[in-house]
Amino acid sequence: MEQDLTYFYEFGEQVEQRISKLAQFETAYPPRVKRQHTSTQAIKLLEMAEATWPTDSADKPHIDVAVAGRLVGIRVMGKTAFAHIEDGSGRLQIYLRQNDLGDEAYHHFKKGFDLGDFIAAQGYLFRTKMGEISVHVTDFQLATKAIHPPPEKWHGLKDLETRYRQRYLDLSSNAEVRAVFAKRSKIVTLMRRYLDGQGFLEVETPTLQPIYGGAMARPFVTHHNALDMRLYLRISDELYLKRLIVGGFEKVYEICKDFRNEGISTKHNPEFTMMECYWAYADYQDMMTLTEQMIAGIAQEILGATQVMFNGQLLDFTPPWRRLNLVEAIREKTEIDIFETYGDVDALWAECQKLKLKVAPQPSWGKLVTEILGEYVEPGITHPTFIYNYPIEVSPLSKQNPADPRMVERFEVFVAGMEIGNAYSELNDPITQRARFLQQQTTADKDAEAHAMDEDYVFALMQGMPPTGGLGIGVDRVVMLLTDQPSIRDVILFPHMRPRE
């Protein structure tokens, strides 16, 4: 079948040259090749054989292997050639000699193979003069031809835009990037393992929601054609998970994507991964303990320590983490006692003006309090810190604090100036809950993030939800901290990008 290659030729001279080499192969994309050892397995085989080999022996162990991987370095020296292949386990050197392979096969390797191609090679293991374990190749086959040249072998791929858009190039040429995402995977696994170990049940709740809720954020809107109805991509799974507590599950969690229609930054991606868990008969104090135990445990497991370097500063995740009352935290940083203006946004605003605080005007007292928190407290937090007891009006799903009815039993966790978690003693009184939703509606015209009324959720609470502690953890941000990546884009495989052109 003749094919029009003009499209591919536009990629440049090197693509054209590689395409012309395809004729040297029966097929450049065989259905399968024989691979019996990974690079690391092959290396271990020889190391183990050497360890038991008699030291006075004249000959050496002979171990046949069949390996395969991407060609990442080729050094042809006349009638002999060295190359490095890279597979999922690591790098391995292969060695080809014209004497052993025959003129035709050796020439075929020299003229037909390029960096980036996948090769399968069979042969026996040996050590070079320099001591590197290598495969002395007796036979080889092309596994897959790469018709586009790879990024530069020494510097790797640097251009950030290309790294994010063509993540496969980033991964294939930057081993440290692969390590970050492998660590991310492990962090999520360990999070599941911890929660499973505590008896939590992993569940799945809707991404498409007729009413969005559980957080203060603007949603993405979509449409169901057959039902002709507006749907929102979830900003949180909170209200569904609590319905499950009503239903009788006592410990549930979900790790899923949330979608928030807001700005993009080094700390925000429009879709991000959230872990939320709900625990009957627990409260927000219990969730603090769970949070520090879980994250310190994960850090210990993957880093071998509960202290970690992030962005040039040492963070200490060793429990117990600092617990700081919100009112105290604000007083400490601004000398404002927010209770002196309790409930009066104008009075608090006047106080801020008097002290020349750099805060933006807010529609309510509670929002202004969290604004002050965001501007004056959060940026100064380095080590993991629980800020607890939040204004009631910014926490419509949270239970009032019996000791201080102006506040709710809620905390947020901050590390390195970044919020990584949010938790409540969950409000379970349906009458109060409905009133709180209604109260949100009074500022809805001024506040795009006001929580919507959810009658179905109130109905669920009418059946009775036991006292419950709930927690949300921003998984991407935890990964940032534990992998020392200051930008969320470096822990999300395919971060959001504007389309080209």
Added chain:
RNA sequence: GAGUCGUUAGCUCAGUCGGUAGAGCAGUUGCCUUUUAAGCAACGGGCCGUGGGUUCAAGUCCCACACGGCUCACCA
């Protein structure tokens, strides 16, 4: 959304005062039978992000736009 910096060969980067577009890696050809960022020699490879403008002459100066980074804003 605002400010700011960036966009040059497949990749990493130079490019002076506005005067014929450069290097390393990668590629092609030749030499080279234990190299490892192999080495030596020769050669090929450019929409200088896009579109306007100034100028005898623009990669370079001016304007607009696109995309990206950072800071701020928005936001948890």
